[in-house]
Amino acid sequence: MKKLFFGVLAALTFAAGGTFAGTLDDVKARGNLLCGVSTGAPGFATVDDSGKDVGFDVDYCRALAAAVFGDPMAVKFVGLTSAVRFTALAAGEVDILARNTTWTYSRDTDLKQTFLGVNYYDGQGFMVKKELGVKSTTELDGATVCIQVGTTTELNLADYFKENGMSYEPVPTADNAESQQQYLAGACDTYTTDASALHGTRVNLENPDDHLVLPEIISKEPLGPLVRHGDDNWADIGRWVLNALVIAEEKGITKANIDSWKDTKDAEIHRLLGTGDDDILAMVGLPKNAMYNAIKAGGNYGEIFENNLGATSGINIERGVNASWTKGGILYSPPFR
Amino acid sequence: MSSPSPPPSESFKFSMLLSDTRYRGMSLQVITFIIFMAVFFWLVDNTIKNLALLDKDVSFNFLWLRAGYDINQRLIPYSSDSTHGMAALVGILNTLLVAFVGCIIATVLGLFVGILRLSKNWIVAKLMSAYIEGFRNVPVLLWIVMVFALLTEFTSAPRAFKGAEPEATMVFFESVAITNRGTYLPAPVLEEGAYWLLLCFGLSIVAGIYFLRYANKKKKDTGKSLPTFWISAAVIVLPTFILFFAMGQPVSLEYPYLKGFNFKDGIHLRNSFLALTLALAFYTSAFIAEIVRAGIMAVSKGQSEAAASLGLRPNKIMRLIILPQALRIIVPPLISNYLNLTKNSSLAIAVGYMDVRGTLGGITLNQTGRELESMLLLMGFYLAVSLLISSFINYFNRSFQIVVR
Numbered sequence: 001m002k003k004l005f006f007g008v009l010a011a012l013t014f015a016a017g018g019t020f021a022g023t024l025d026d027v028k029a030r031g032n033l034l035c036g037v038s039t040g041a042p043g044f045a046t047v048d049d050s051g052k053d054v055g056f057d058v059d060y061c062r063a064l065a066a067a068v069f070g071d072p073m074a075v076k077f078v079g080l081t082s083a084v085r086f087t088a089l090a091a092g093e094v095d096i097l098a099r100n101t102t103w104t105y106s107r108d109t110d111l112k113q114t115f116l117g118v119n120y121y122d123g124q125g126f127m128v129k130k131e132l133g134v135k136s137t138t139e140l141d142g143a144t145v146c147i148q149v150g151t152t153t154e155l156n157l158a159d160y161f162k163e164n165g166m167s168y169e170p171v172p173t174a175d176n177a178e179s180q181q182q183y184l185a186g187a188c189d190t191y192t193t194d195a196s197a198l199h200g201t202r203v204n205l206e207n208p209d210d211h212l213v214l215p216e217i218i219s220k221e222p223l224g225p226l227v228r229h230g231d232d233n234w235a236d237i238g239r240w241v242l243n244a245l246v247i248a249e250e251k252g253i254t255k256a257n258i259d260s261w262k263d264t265k266d267a268e269i270h271r272l273l274g275t276g277d278d279d280i281l282a283m284v285g286l287p288k289n290a291m292y293n294a295i296k297a298g299g300n301y302g303e304i305f306e307n308n309l310g311a312t313s314g315i316n317i318e319r320g321v322n323a324s325w326t327k328g329g330i331l332y333s334p335p336f337r
Numbered sequence: 338m339s340s341p342s343p344p345p346s347e348s349f350k351f352s353m354l355l356s357d358t359r360y361r362g363m364s365l366q367v368i369t370f371i372i373f374m375a376v377f378f379w380l381v382d383n384t385i386k387n388l389a390l391l392d393k394d395v396s397f398n399f400l401w402l403r404a405g406y407d408i409n410q411r412l413i414p415y416s417s418d419s420t421h422g423m424a425a426l427v428g429i430l431n432t433l434l435v436a437f438v439g440c441i442i443a444t445v446l447g448l449f450v451g452i453l454r455l456s457k458n459w460i461v462a463k464l465m466s467a468y469i470e471g472f473r474n475v476p477v478l479l480w481i482v483m484v485f486a487l488l489t490e491f492t493s494a495p496r497a498f499k500g501a502e503p504e505a506t507m508v509f510f511e512s513v514a515i516t517n518r519g520t521y522l523p524a525p526v527l528e529e530g531a532y533w534l535l536l537c538f539g540l541s542i543v544a545g546i547y548f549l550r551y552a553n554k555k556k557k558d559t560g561k562s563l564p565t566f567w568i569s570a571a572v573i574v575l576p577t578f579i580l581f582f583a584m585g586q587p588v589s590l591e592y593p594y595l596k597g598f599n600f601k602d603g604i605h606l607r608n609s610f611l612a613l614t615l616a617l618a619f620y621t622s623a624f625i626a627e628i629v630r631a632g633i634m635a636v637s638k639g640q641s642e643a644a645a646s647l648g649l650r651p652n653k654i655m656r657l658i659i660l661p662q663a664l665r666i667i668v669p670p671l672i673s674n675y676l677n678l679t680k681n682s683s684l685a686i687a688v689g690y691m692d693v694r695g696t697l698g699g700i701t702l703n704q705t706g707r708e709l710e711s712m713l714l715l716m717g718f719y720l721a722v723s724l725l726i727s728s729f730i731n732y733f734n735r736s737f738q739i740v741v742r
Contacts, residue, residue, distance in 0.1 A: 083699060149686075150702075150703030171689055186494035187608070229391070
């Protein structure tokens with residue numbers, strides 16, 4: 001009995017071999033970046049008609065790969081459901097998780113993850129069929145709700161209905177696709193997840209106009225990429241690639257005009273693009289032009305947003321709070337010096 | 338050892354450990370044991386090192402923390418304020434419910450199909466073969482998803498029951514609603530005095546059992562057989578029936594009705610539960626049918642011929658002569674099928690049924706990040722249940738087997 005116990009114990013973590021310090025060296029030795037993304041969240045991570053990975057999270061990983069290798073295609077995407085994502089990251093199956101994941105206290109501390117920042121300020125919403133005649137979440141008492149298991153939305157949902165003295169029946173599903181299927185089949189009255197994902201899902205439905213995303217946002221969902229605890233250098237690289245994309249938007253550096261800044265008087269731009277004398281990126285073990293490559297990969301934060309979530313993408317999500325602080329949003333990067 | 342030769346005069350050499358049959362068996366066992374222990378310690382060591390590397394400890398304290406999530410099907414009171422331990426318990430009960438109901442349906446179906454497959458009626462026998470081969474040769478996960486899809490896609494949403502001319506109506510005298518979210522049955526409501534009724538029913542069952550024993554004894558002693566079925570049925574049902582009306586019908590039925598988004602009241606059998614239970618039961622019943630068939634065929638043909646020559650009718654031959662002997666062969670492999678059904682119920686997550694794999698091994702694992710602990714608890718649970726089931730049925734089995742003197 002005792003033997004069995006320990007055998008099981010060992011077998012479970014058998015896969016988690018190797019050492020986790022020096023992720024950058026591992027990534028370089030492997031020749032590509034392993035990036036954990038969603039198994040299908042329109043706008044964030046999907047596969048387009050030509051079989052190419054596209055999305056907001058995908059583009060972040062491409063920028064990171066470009067920073068490390070100078071090649072935005074040197075990244076392998078690993079589709080993870082919400083339920084297995086943290087285990088996959090902890091076990092070293094991916095180097096970084098960019099899977100519209102909400103930054104919370106317990107995930108940061110107890111799950112031993114390091115969040116690199118917020119790349120999308122989201123909130124939980126509800127989608128219903130218009131024929132239901134529901135206009136507000138307060139009318140959802142007694143509703144059957146489709147919900148992805150292992151998400152913060154699951155906990156928010158329980159709290160929200162409890163606070164408002166309403167009852168509901170959860171229908172647990174594994175991922176966005178299954179939720180969508182159950183919702184369309186009428187096995188649940190409403191589907192709840194991050195509002196951005198709802199908008200992305202809605203436009204891909206057969207008749208988007210038959211569905212309505214309710215106006216209420218019931219939670220704060222700051223989404224961001226994350227890595228394992230214990231490799232601060234790797235966390236710094238991920239964090240500053242994200243910051244670089246935000247700074248680039250602030251400064252007006254785009255994919256198209258990135259080569260035209262050589263004569264600028266702005267010292268921060270020189271540091272960022274590696275066109276000045278200082279090579280501050282050597283501090284984290286990256287080439288001098290790493291951030292140049294990262295921005296060149298998919299453009300600055302604003303361009304990535306527009307291409308995947310904004311008007312260009314057809315999903316039409318407003319920038320709202322996700323605009324740069326210079327334009328009334330709350331995106332604000334620490335200085336690059 | 339079997340070596341009859343006199344003790345060898347040559348002195349012991351090290352190579353004899355492998356070349357000499359007197360030592361070889363023992364030395365191979367020692368070597369195997371050493372290798373086993375080495376691998377085992379390496380695994381444990383690797384685990385401890387990797388956990389330390391991840392900065393993780395092993396702690397079961399999360400079981401006492403607030404779970405924060407809701408579970409749709411709960412057999413005991415549970416809310417999002419309950420602990421993760423309670424959530425695990427809710428899941429355990431849901432698993433046991435599926436296993437229990439599934440095993441009963443699988444046994445009844447399996448027995449039925451297994452006997453019918455031996456029927457001399459060609460069409461019946463072939464139909465049963467088709468049933469067995471169909472269920473036995475397709476992975477059970479596909480059956481679960483298939484049954485769930487059928488239940489969800491070909492039934493109406495609760496909203497279809499609304500309006501003056503609804504698209505869908507309730508069946509069985511407006512008492513049962515079959516929707517794409519599950520089937521709603523009328524629920525019995527116990528009013529004052531209902532417990533006397535339950536007590537009466539319990540006593541009647543005991544009386545029925547005593548009557549059957551008496552009838553058996555009488556048959557053995559005198560050879561006269563009483564119409565046991567009718568008498569025992571009357572003993573069990575009649576007193577409760579009379580008392581029910583004498584006390585002014587203290588048990589009433591609560592019918593499901595549509596309110597808001599869903600049906601309210603009544604017993605709600607969720608599609609996830611129905612799909613999982615039915616698919617597992619069908620699948621397992623195909624295996625049980627084959628076991629039953631094998632058991633029956635293993636009983637010597639002379640037995641049924643002898644019974645027939647005594648003038649017994651075919652169904653009595655089956656019930657009194659063949660099945661009791663076949664049971665000795667059937668029961669041991671039946672256990673492993675019960676175990677399989679119980680373990681296969683962990684596929685529940687495919688249809689969103691909240692069994693212990695879904696609560697403890699799914700949501701709790703995910704929200705707390707305690708993968709190792711959750712998985713260990715899960716394995717411990719399935720191990721314990723399996724051992725319990727097999728020890729129970731083994732005990733039962735012993736009473737069937739021929740006592741060898």
